Amino acid sequence: DSGVTQTPKHLITATGQRVTLRCSPRSGDLSVYWYQQSLDQGLQFLIQYYNGEERAKGNILERFSAQQFPDLHSELNLSSLELGDSALYFCASSDTAGGYTFGSGTRLTVV
Amino acid sequence: LAKTTQPISMDSYEGQEVNITCSHNNIATNDYITWYQQFPSQGPRFIIQGYKTKVTNEVASLFIPADRKSSTLSLPRVSLSDTAVYYCLVEGRDTGRRALTFGSGTRLQVQP
Numbered sequence: 001d002s003g004v005t006q007t008p009k010h011l012i013t014a015t016g017q018r019v020t021l022r023c024s025p026r027s028g029d030l031s032v033y034w035y036q037q038s039l040d041q042g043l044q045f046l047i048q049y050y051n052g053e054e055r056a057k058g059n060i061l062e063r064f065s066a067q068q069f070p071d072l073h074s075e076l077n078l079s080s081l082e083l084g085d086s087a088l089y090f091c092a093s094s095d096t097a098g099g100y101t102f103g104s105g106t107r108l109t110v111v
Numbered sequence: 112l113a114k115t116t117q118p119i120s121m122d123s124y125e126g127q128e129v130n131i132t133c134s135h136n137n138i139a140t141n142d143y144i145t146w147y148q149q150f151p152s153q154g155p156r157f158i159i160q161g162y163k164t165k166v167t168n169e170v171a172s173l174f175i176p177a178d179r180k181s182s183t184l185s186l187p188r189v190s191l192s193d194t195a196v197y198y199c200l201v202e203g204r205d206t207g208r209r210a211l212t213f214g215s216g217t218r219l220q221v222q223p
Binding site: 045048 | 145152153157209210211213214215216
């Protein structure tokens with residue numbers, strides 16, 4: 001157990017639908033990062049939050065959004081889903097000086 | 112951000128030492144070199160981090176020459192369970208924590 005909790009582990013949904021992925025960071029970590037990894041592809045950075053504020057954006061589509069709540073958990077919202085959105089979505093957290101810890105991911109399948 | 116270059120894939124046999132070299136020619140003075148390991152369908156896992164010379168932990172060693180333009184991850188006596196993708200990253204230690212930028216990584220296949 002890395003300390004970063006992601007739910008659900010698996011999600012199957014239809015095209016056009018909307019889903020929400022949840023991430024609870026490691027205790028004490030203020031930063032949360034979301035990554036997307038398609039089949040046999042590298043990890044693509046989507047977005048970062050720090051203590052509730054958006055810190056950085058990567059290759060995140062306009063159909064995707066995220067937020068970090070006062071208790072520091074984060075949610076990634078994916079809407080108008082397309083087949084190409086099928087991927088593993090990872091959340092990572094970090095403190096101000098330590099390493100990055102990744103969760104075990106949510107596998108999203110869009111059918 | 113400093114770009115990293117590492118081999119796409121490597122093959123080895125159980126019990127051998129594996130060395131994966133990463134080039135990072137544009138590394139900045141305050142950058143650290145970090146290696147992550149990723150198994151299929153799992154999140155990356157921190158292996159080792161260093162700034163210069165040599166760092167060793169219970170899993171691996173990291174060799175960094177004086178010019179810091181490259182680094183070598185050394186895995187002693189690999190086993191089948193070391194089959195994974197290994198990512199070399201250059202991480203700045205300036206204010207705030209930037210998102211990590213992952214390259215393609217090195218896919219290590221360990222055979223019996």
